[in-house]
Amino acid sequence: MFSVESYKGTREENYQLVIKQLSALLEGEKNRIANLSNASALLNQFLDRTNWVGFYLMEEGELVLGPFQGLPACVRIPLGKGVCGTAAKQMKTVRVEDVHQFPGHIACDASSQSEIVIPLVKDGSLLGVLDIDSPEKKRFDELDQKYLEAFSEVLVSFL
Template structure:
């Protein structure tokens, strides 16, 4: 197993450690809900200045709330609506500096000011999204994007 203490290295080294931790957590476990629950808990522990982290899973042409850490959230999001729905529809990640400036943003938590959404893609199909909100404008950057895409890729390799 692993032991999470303080993350005291560079952001890149800390992200590399978190990716190794999720690999260890999901190794040999096939249950999607259990793996996503641990993944959201791990990211909630690791990331600073966030107020929500979790997953939405594909059900037809909608995303349905999955395991998360944070306040209660929107249950269903149509593809193409808000940041999560846009990420699912376009199969691309979004880093949003100001959610209130994003057309069609869905406000589940009024405290959220910025957001990053990473699509979960397995065998070319969107199976869900990783969604992280922050109460700070411009909280997420290209370092977050790069390593959260790697984190999502590890999950997707296990969710096939």
């Protein structure tokens, strides 16, 4: 059975541990919603200084709200709109230090100040995005991006 070990190492060691925990948590499960739900819950308990962790999934040419942890959120996001839509359209990670400076930012939660969005790509196709918001500016750095992208790659292998 899966258990959450405490995160007492360096940031890198802690990220490596949470990625191992993700693999253990998803091993043998094929249901996409179950896996996304557990991945958002795992990241939510792992990350500090965040107020929303979840997924938007590609459906008929737009992003639709998927499993998440946090306050109720925007349900549909067109490609190219906001941080999520931009990351999805470009199929690359978008890290925003101050969402109020991002042109066309969609404010689902007024307390969000910074954001990182990682596209979930499998075999060249966009499945959706991992979206993480923080109530503090400049919350996410290069190390977060590196390991959240690695986390997303492992996750995609189970989808």
